[in-house]
Amino acid sequence: MNGLRGVLKAPVRAWRRSLAFRFVVSALVVQAVLLSLTGAWLVQQTVEGLTALGAAPTDEARSILTRAVAQRILIFLPLSAVAMYVISVQVIRPLAAARSTAQALASGDLASRMAVTGSEDTAALARALNHMAEELSGRLRELEEVSLIQQQFVSDVAHELRTPLTTVRMAADVIYEARAEFSPVSARSAELLSREVDRFESLLNDLLDLSRMDAGAAVLAAEETDLAQLVRDEVASQQQLANAYGSALVVDAPKSCLARVDAMRVRRILVNLLTNAIEHGEGRPVEVRLRHSGGVVAVAVRDHGVGLSEEEQEQAFTRFWRADPSRLRTVGGAGLGLPIALENALLHGGSLDVWGRPGEGAQFRVLLPVEPGGPLDSEPWPLVPPEVGDGARP
Structure with missing residues (x-):
């Protein structure tokens, strides 16, 4: 410059x-x-x-x-x-x-x-x-060419690792199932091996999913889904992780909320947002809200932890970016969860935005049309939490 x-x-x-x-x-x-x-x-x-x-x-x-x-x-x-x-x-x-x-x-x-x-x-x-x-x-x-080369490289590596990972997965499962016959040290090693293989497999799946999205090959399997029930199910599935961090999970959703979405992709969005909120929530409550207005559904995940600066908000959806590398390294974050959540929201014709303030926590809000590709012509829940004073409760 x-x-x-x-x-x-x-x-x-x-x-x-x-x-x-x-x-x-x-x-x-x-x-x-x-x-x-x-x-x-x-x-x-x-x-x-x-x-x-x-x-x-x-x-x-x-x-x-x-x-x-x-x-x-x-x-x-x-x-x-x-x-x-x-x-x-x-x-x-x-x-x-x-x-x-x-x-x-x-x-x-x-x-x-x-x-x-x-x-x-x-x-x-x-x-x-x-x-x-x-x-x-x-x-x-030049930057566009480098980006395309990088995307192709990641896709090639991810596909090449799929076959050897399958072999390692099978061997790790056999060892894990037989851990009761090992000494305590060996049994613990078998558990660690299985856990690390799970992490590696999850990372590889993320890379493959991103490569398909970059290539425009991602498919949206939309069907009528009760998003309110889906939210409650995913919150329940994250309860164990929340207990480990000392955070209470609070759900505020109507009894039912129907929309045509890809349930698997919406689950991935929720898992990534919930995991992120729990890990950065400093043991404070994590609130999940679902609202419906017109043809738009909003799901907001709010934590009261370390928060985000304006610069961090701009980087939040950058691939492999981590707000606090030393902290995330202990929980295994690779910096792909939020970018994947964003891509899945965009695939529906929706959006994913973030608000944060240091010391006051953060809120991630996803907007989804009730029909794939429908207009986002309303805001069922504000991006800035109402209690902060900059937003207004609908």
Whole structure:
């Protein structure tokens, strides 16, 4: 980015000097016009004053003064118009063109260019601005290519690991089932092996799922589902983990809430959100709310733990990103849970957003249309928790 700034630095400095010079010259011309017209007006006022005092000038003097005023007007009014035109063409128009191009580039339209016209300095600025746009476009293409290569690499590795993992899984299961025949140390090792294989298998499944989503091959098996019952079931399945962390799970949901969704994918969303809230909830209650309004269903998972800063909120759905690496390493987080939850929400035509504040916890809210791909035209539950004061309970 510093290199791109350097491309514009010299042309902008030269352009500023050129514009300043033209502006000063034009201003001096306008000032001369105004002074000249003012002088003519004063002469006219003098004539009228003398007339009022009885010292009326002769007709010849009056005629000379009238011609002088007319000559000043005829000479300096065109000069004034030319000065105004110069200010418009040399100062205002290039500024407007540069601003318009810069705004287009900032909004993501990297194909926008500034016309290379006008004075040498203005043309130099246009060339520099266009060169910067070319540099940005090139770097964006490079990043897209690197991203595609990375996605393909992850997909290839995940598929290559599937077969050996299946073999390891079978061996680990046999050892785990026979652990009662081992010594205490060996039995404990068998349990650890089985647990780590489970973690590795879960990570591999996540990578495979993401690769399918990146390739556009993910399939949505939507069917009518009672989301209220699904939420209660998933909360119950996470009760053991919540007990281990000392967190109470609180469900606030209607008796029934029907929607056409992929139940398996919604379960994955809930599992990831609940696990994240429990692990970062500092042993405080975790609240799960479900609301329905119009054609939209909202599920919000709220914890009262460490919270998130604004920078962390922006990174929350980045793959392999972890808010606190040292902390998450002890619970096995790989930084894929939230990105997968987001992708599953988007696959339904929904959304997943986060609010957080350091020391006040966080809330993740997923919005799902009752029909896949339906509009998200309502907000059954606010993203900012009502008790914080920035949201309003519906």
